[in-house]
Amino acid sequence: MEEFVGEIWHKLITRQARTDFENARVHLASLQPQLAPYFRALGGESGKGIEGADHRVFNTNRRLVQRMAGSHRRFAVCWQDERSLRFPDSIAYFPDAEMNTSLYFWLTALAAELPQIKHWFVDNQTATLKLLKKRPGLIPEYQRLADAFILMRPSLVSLKGQDRQREEAIQQAIKEPGTIATLPIAKGDPIPLPLWVYPAPLHGLITSSEDDLEDQGKGNKAEENLDSNRKQAQRFDDSKQTDGLLVFQLECLFSWAEQVELDRCQEEDLDQDLSSAAEDLDIISLSRQRRAGSAKIKFDMDLPAPQNDDLPIGDGHRLPEWDYRKERMIQDYCLLQPMLADDALPSPVPEHLKNQARSLRNRFSMLQTNRQLQHRQLQGDEIDLDAWIDVKTQPHRNIDNQNLYINRDNNHRDLACLLLADLSMSTDAGLNAEQRVIDVIRDTMLLFAEALSATRDPFAIYGFSSVKNKQVRYQLLKNFAEPYNDQVRGRLQAVKPGFYTRMGAAIRQSSEILKLQKSQQRLLLILSDGKPNDIDRYEGRYGIEDTRKAVLEAKQQGLQPFCVTIDEKGNDYLPYLFGDQGYAVISDLTRLPILLPKLYLNLTGTHA
Amino acid sequence: MHKSLKEDDTMSNNAYLSQGREVEIFKTAAENNLPVLIKGPTGCGKTRFVEHMAEQLHRPIHTVACHDDLTAADLVGRHLIGAEGTYWQDGPLTRAVREGGICYLDEVVEARKDTTVVLHPLSDHRRILPIERTGELIQAHPDFMLVISYNPGYQNLMKGLKPSTRQRFVALSFDYPAPDREVVILCQESGIDKQQAQQLVSLGGDLRRLKDHDLEEAASTRLLIYAARMINAGLPAREACTTCLAQPLTDEVETLAAIERLIQAYF
Known part of the structure; x- marks a missing residue:
């Protein structure tokens, strides 16, 4: 009552x-x-x-x-x-x-x-x-x-x-x-x-970005439900362990907002109603003391043991990174490590994709580039002497035949494509009861490779994920030189979700590889599921600015970057990264394997 | 404007407002028989400049708008069949080489790669044009000058110009004119008053900031002139800006709405 x-x-x-x-x-x-x-x-x-x-x-x-x-x-x-x-x-x-x-x-x-x-x-x-x-x-x-x-x-x-x-x-x-x-x-x-x-609030929160020990496991569900408005943040110095005297006016009751020096580390069930608690707060106090409130230990972000890991190729490449605050490149900041899944066994096209793969192959094989001379054209570079002789020798038959020229087939395409797939941890997320995002990405890569191998356009497929700047893992799935065969199919089927998304470094390396191709048009196709991020400062604006810089560099080198994403919020940041016409957001992920080859045709201006 | 160019030679000084020293440089290159490459964004006055220079140098101009099907034969010429049998028909380039004049290849990167190769012997010290089909070797007329232009936006960059081709030219880089000059250009080209021209120019400046994020290409001087002409002809300023500056630049609904707001901030 x-x-x-x-x-x-x-x-x-x-x-x-x-x-x-x-x-x-x-x-x-x-x-x-x-x-x-x-x-x-x-x-x-x-x-x-x-x-x-x-x-x-x-x-x-x-x-x-x-x-x-x-x-x-x-x-x-x-x-x-x-x-x-x-x-x-x-x-x-x-x-x-x-x-x-x-x-x-x-x-x-x-x-x-x-x-x-x-x-x-x-x-x-x-x-x-x-x-x-x-x-x-x-x-x-x-x-x-x-x-x-x-x-x-x-x-x-x-x-x-x-x-x-x-x-x-x-x-x-x-x-x-x-x-x-x-x-x-x-x-x-x-x-x-x-x-x-x-003006901005006085006591802004400055996160120390280069902190190594940041404990950022997978966020709790309740955290994600918080709506977009931000909370004022305040940082308290709680390093002193002495319980001080609390001075407060008696008429105000303790509310959630007051910082109480009370160790709640053991109360693990507190997070049930985090979101509504956070709603009620004016100020969220963050403690610098690093003691995980939860006893769960997160193993999954550790790098696998060397014997279980893919084969690293060479000592890695040092790549620069763009720091937007300083407005300059930090040279040799990222260590990119090419990796090869050497233990992946050769395997054929998986059963559930066989039909799709066959029909794609059939369709795309029609697009093989063949430079032929077209005879008996109305216009052309050369006179078609055969046609001319026909007209002269049989004037009664082709009395006003004007098709007397030879033309070169204009329909040729001179194109190399590098597909760069984001294999970050977020692709491990479930899509529906049977599939995870990574499964769809894997199928997409397979079908894309099937289609492209039928056109005989040179193509390569790489995947990437990162653990800070020290290890940007660059998975070699198929390079430009090797033929598309069961070995490659096996490697594609063996991809697994990795770590974070340091997109800038991966794009820079891909540009380096694609740049060496001699084709007239060079397409850098990026398959992603979200914003660039990593556990160090590479998140938010920093990551976006670095990626944008890498994309601009690629454009300056005459490459054509294009991003296909499944992030529905992608419209917020993708125009800034890739330009107005440089990306596509795919809402129904399950259609991605079929859409990507189509998209390729649109991008390359060919009509199937 | 074209008419006035031809009618009165003194007018031509006004018809092109130089941004820097490009007029002098072009003249010097012409005197020394050097080919010129002009790069710059869409609608910043590349073609207008070349026309103006042709006027100044008293040379005829042969303009070829390059497209992606343009072949070497389209430039050099080809055999055709007439009533009497076959005959050779000169292309625009060959005509310029024979008779003298400026051969201006607009948006040259659009043309096929093999096309640009025919320019090579013409653009170095040899100044010759070999025509393999007829076996001719034409020495260029002393008044012949080769000018090519392109827009280094990224769309074209992926086609690019061969380094071996670029290396043969004196290159001039154009950009949109400085605001005060653009105001003068707008007033001259359309006849609107200075205040409106100033507003249009600063609106153009705002729109140019959107390049690379929200717009593929920035609002060109040409588009600003269009808008100014429409305003001068009596169309309400807002409507003129929408039709000349918002719609031609994007199809994106949200970007259009933002540009509409921007226009309302000026008119």
């Missing part, structure tokens, strides 16, 4: 306290694909992603009902750091959905104009002024937003003293940006201004 009444009361009071317009709510996710190019076009840093922002605590003057409901304490505001641009997950500030959409675009434009904030109050005004001057089309829109904004603010009549002065200054700064130089001081924080960009 108590609970029931409490719930009703909560609902009632939160509804009373609500200032949002639920019907006009606009979500970031739906606008994100538009905001990203908009941001880039307006001069925002092109590598920056767009993410949901965390809620921040603002100590505002709340109305009684708001205080009772416990709302209006935390607000999501727009801010950016060097990694990404953060927006509230959804905006329902204005009663009109169109206005809320406009607000997103306005914030994007302002953020592009204001990459760094020194003085929040002044910088926002000057940036607004600059933006409106540069792009006069924004003036009416800004006016509309500003007018609506003033209406949403607390009325000046209701305020007194310092509060009133401050609110006046804010409203004036929005109405006529650039006219107010200082914000009058008043108690508490002003109610957040949704039209402005806020």
